[in-house]
Amino acid sequence: MSGAKIRFExxxxxxxxxxxxxxxxxxxxxxxxxxxxxxxxxxxxxxKTTLLRIAAGLDAPTSGRVTIAHGSADxxxxxxxxxxxxxxxWMTVRENAAYGLKMxxxxxxxxxxxxxxxxxxxxxxxxxDAYPHQLSGGMKQRVSIARAFACDPExxxxxxxxxxxxxxxxxxxxxxxxxxxxxxxxxxVFITHSVDEAVTLGDRIMVMSAxxxxxxxxxxxxxxxxxxxxxxxxxPEYGRLFHDIWSQLRDEIPLAGTLRQAHGDAVAG
Amino acid sequence: MSAEASRDRILSVASPIALFVLxxxxxxxxxxxxxxxxxxxxxxxxxxxxxxNGTLLSNTLVTLERLAIGIVVGGVPALLIGLxxxxxxxxxxxxxxxxxxxxxxxxxxxxxxxxxxxxxGEASKIAMxxxxxxxxxxxxxxxxxxxxxxxxxxxxxxxxxxxxxVFRTIAFPGALPVIMTGVKLGAGLGLILIAxxxxxxxxxxxxxMLWNAWQVLQVNVMYAGLITIAVIGFVLTVLLNELERxxxxxxxxx
Numbered sequence: 017m018s019g020a021k022i023r024f025e026x027x028x029x030x031x032x033x034x035x036x037x038x039x040x041x042x043x044x045x046x047x048x049x050x051x052x053x054x055x056x057x058x059x060x061x062x063x064k065t066t067l068l069r070i071a072a073g074l075d076a077p078t079s080g081r082v083t084i085a086h087g088s089a090d091x092x093x094x095x096x097x098x099x100x101x102x103x104x105x106w107m108t109v110r111e112n113a114a115y116g117l118k119m120x121x122x123x124x125x126x127x128x129x130x131x132x133x134x135x136x137x138x139x140x141x142x143x144x145d146a147y148p149h150q151l152s153g154g155m156k157q158r159v160s161i162a163r164a165f166a167c168d169p170e171x172x173x174x175x176x177x178x179x180x181x182x183x184x185x186x187x188x189x190x191x192x193x194x195x196x197x198x199x200x201x202x203x204x205v206f207i208t209h210s211v212d213e214a215v216t217l218g219d220r221i222m223v224m225s226a227x228x229x230x231x232x233x234x235x236x237x238x239x240x241x242x243x244x245x246x247x248x249x250x251x252p253e254y255g256r257l258f259h260d261i262w263s264q265l266r267d268e269i270p271l272a273g274t275l276r277q278a279h280g281d282a283v284a285g
Numbered sequence: 286m287s288a289e290a291s292r293d294r295i296l297s298v299a300s301p302i303a304l305f306v307l308x309x310x311x312x313x314x315x316x317x318x319x320x321x322x323x324x325x326x327x328x329x330x331x332x333x334x335x336x337x338n339g340t341l342l343s344n345t346l347v348t349l350e351r352l353a354i355g356i357v358v359g360g361v362p363a364l365l366i367g368l369x370x371x372x373x374x375x376x377x378x379x380x381x382x383x384x385x386x387x388x389x390x391x392x393x394x395x396x397x398x399x400x401x402x403x404x405x406g407e408a409s410k411i412a413m414x415x416x417x418x419x420x421x422x423x424x425x426x427x428x429x430x431x432x433x434x435x436x437x438x439x440x441x442x443x444x445x446x447x448x449x450x451v452f453r454t455i456a457f458p459g460a461l462p463v464i465m466t467g468v469k470l471g472a473g474l475g476l477i478l479i480a481x482x483x484x485x486x487x488x489x490x491x492x493x494m495l496w497n498a499w500q501v502l503q504v505n506v507m508y509a510g511l512i513t514i515a516v517i518g519f520v521l522t523v524l525l526n527e528l529e530r531x532x533x534x535x536x537x538x539x
Contacts, residue, residue, distance in 0.1 A: 074439050096443045100438050106458040106533070114455070119445040147534070165443065 019085070021203040022049035024070065026080035029066050040066045048171075050085070051201045054118045057214040058224030059269045065099070067229060068175050071205065072096045084170050089162065090146065092120065095169035099176040103148050103159045110135065110144040112159050116167030116213030123214065134162040137196050137268050147179045154185035158192070165196060174206040178213065190216055190243045198242045215257045216245055223261060226268040323505050331505035332512070338386055340494070345513055348490040351407065352479050352517075356472055357416020363422035363471075364464065368456050370423070371430020384423060392417050392474065393481050405486040413482040425467025426510035429460025465529045472525060491517075 024276065029041040029257055040063040048054040058064045070076040071082045072094055084093045086276065095116060103112045113135060129244040137140045138158040148156055157177055164172055178186045197204065214221045218237050226234040239248060248254055305325050311317045312324035335341035337468040403409035404525060432454065441455045457464075483492025491510050498506035 072443055092445060094443070096439075098436060098440065099435075100436065102440050104437060104440070104455070104458070107462070115440075118456075119441075119450060134405060163444070270387040 019050065021050040021052070021085050021156075022048045022205065023085075024067070024071070024080075024085070027067065027070060027072065027077050027082060028079045029063070030078045032241055039228050041070075041077070042230065044229050044231065045080075046222060046231050046234075048203060048205055050203055053197065053206065053217060055206045055208060055214040055218035055221045056220055057208055057265065058206055058229075059226050059265065060209060062226045062268065063226045063229035064224055068096070068173050068205065068207050071171075072173050076142065086170060088089045090120075091222045092116065092167055092169045094171045094173050095167050095172040096166040097157070097160050097164045097172070097177040100256060101148075101153075101154055101156060101179055105148045105164070107145070107160050108145050109140055109151070113140075113162040113166055114147070116169075120167065124169055130166050130168075131162070134166045135197075137165075137199075138162045140223075152185075154181055154189060156190060156242055157181065161189075161193065161196070165200070165202075166275055170203065172202050172204045175206060176207055179209070186213075188192055193217065194241075194245070211258055211261050212249075214261065215254060216243070216248060221261060223264045223268070232259075232268065235261055238257045239274065299455065320502075320504060323508065328505050328508045328512075329381065329405070329538050331503075332509045335509050338407075341509065341513060344491050344494045344510075345517070348479055348483065348492070349408045349517070351483075351490065352414055352472075352475055355411045355479065356418050357409055357477055358472065359415030359418030360468065363419045364426055367423040367426025368428035368430060368452055368460070368462075371433075371460065372451070372456055377427065377431075378481040381427075384420070388420050388424070392420075392478055396482060396485060399482075400486060408486065410479060410482045410490070413478040414475040417478040418468075418471035421470035422464065423467075425470075426460055426464050429463030429467075430456045432463065433459035461533055462529075465525070465533070469522070469525050469529075471519055472517065476514070476521065480514060487515060 024046050027041055027044045028039075031038045031040060044067060053167055055063050056067070066075065068229075070077045070147065071084075074096075086093060104115070107115070110131060114127050114131045122130075124277040132141075135144055138161060139160060139215065140155065143151065143155065150158070151159070157180075160177065164174075166188055178189050181189065206214075206217060215237060221237060222231050223233040223235065224230070235257065238253065239251075294539050308317075308322065312319050312322060312327075343391070350376060366380060370380050392413070396414065399409050399412050401414075403412050437455050438451070446454055479490070480492040480495070483490035484496040484534050487493040491514055495507055495510040495514075498510065499505070
């Protein structure tokens with residue numbers, strides 16, 4: 017890891033609500049190293065999507081900043097794989113995957129080659145001329161992944177990209193993502209609420225606190241690469257890591273906290 | 286089920302034919318007043334004469350030309366303004382009240398004002414078609430852009446789409462199904478308005494032909510004109526449906 021690739025400095029985000037002010041992120045700071053697969057795991061509503069949108073430049077922080085170390089001027093700083101359906105229904109699979117390159121005015125031949133490569137890598141070659149409505153949810157997310165990889169960003173930002181998929185498809189796509197990632201070892205910031213997913217994919221995991229999105233713990237994942245999702249899950253270390261992170265996370269889930277308290281009260285009474 | 290379907294098809298072909306036959310019989314046996322409802326066969330004869338002496342063709346061409354120019358003159362600004370309204374909230378806030386306030390005015394009621402402003406020449410006819418085209422297209426385009434999921438604009442921004450590229454790759458294609466509905470409505474309204482506009486202060490066109498036929502009581506000619514306008518309306522609908530299929534491939538396979 018050669019220095020920070022993406023640096024979050026005192027990132028703060030406040031929303032004005034009718035009932036007063038809501039602090040989504042209260043001065044969040046951390047670094048992600050170059051080539052690191054960094055996973056942020058946190059409970060729903062802890063501000064992880066807000067943090068990612070700020071990193072993507074889609075939202076402005078109230079204060080603080082996010083900087084991405086730029087290697088080359090003709091690479092975009094980041095590309096997002098969005099949660100839910102984000103590929104354009106009016107474009108074919110190929111046109112969707114080529115979108116980032118097209119917008120940056122990349123030469124046609126280069127675009128064709130790169131897009132063909134990533135359509136192959138995601139198993140979409142046969143569907144290159146299909147329209148999104150002809151694809152399953154998993155296929156649509158593959159297009160979204162191909163689109164993000166194709167434009168070769170400095171940092172890949174992934175916002176719960178598999179959360180809408182069923183378990184089997186999710187496992188398949190995790191494995192595919194790992195395989196594609198192994199080609200490039202691009203810096204990734206991956207957001208999820210699934211501890212399983214975090215342990216499977218990440219080099220390092222940040223457990224995000226429900227309280228103003230503060231980093232609660234950083235956990236190194238020692239598994240070697242390339243990884244096999246299935247073999248990984250059969251190891252005792254996997255179970256131990258899962259347990260560690262889940263224990264960190266449990267206290268951050270508001271409902272779980274109240275339930276435990278209620279249970280304790282019942283026992284005490 | 287298929288027996289029922291073919292029966293329905295036969296019935297829907299048979300009903301207009303039956304009406305014509307009935308009309309023909311009623312006219313020939315003078316059960317109906319042939320001054321108002323001449324026999325279909327005699328209308329067909331007149332139709333043939335009008336085609337042969339070139340009257341029908343020249344009037345049709347004049348009307349079609351006005352219609353085509355008016356559709357472009359009204360449709361293109363409507364599309365651009367609608368896109369801008371859909372994309373930029375301040376523009377929507379400025380333009381929407383103007384459109385909402387003027388939209389309910391019956392378009393035909395503006396004809397005297399249009400004649401006053403644009404005179405009796407071509408400009409007033411084109412202006413009427415343009416007005417008919419403008420409203421449905423601008424309203425549908427703005428609504429079409431506004432119903433596009435915000436995530437698509439996020440994608441555009443994230444992947445570097447700026448300015449015109451946002452129009453071209455997101456706003457326009459995303460709104461196109463709704464825009465096409467507006468175009469079809471506008472073209473239909475344009476046809477209605479051109480017929481009205483040509484009846485007043487025009488010396489050519491199908492509307493003029495119809496009006497003139499009334500003035501000299503050539504009822505057969507009137508029917509020939511009506512049939513021609515109906516055919517234009519039908520062909521226009523077919524053409525626009527085909528254009529829609531061509532422009533929105535994803536939709537046709539849905």
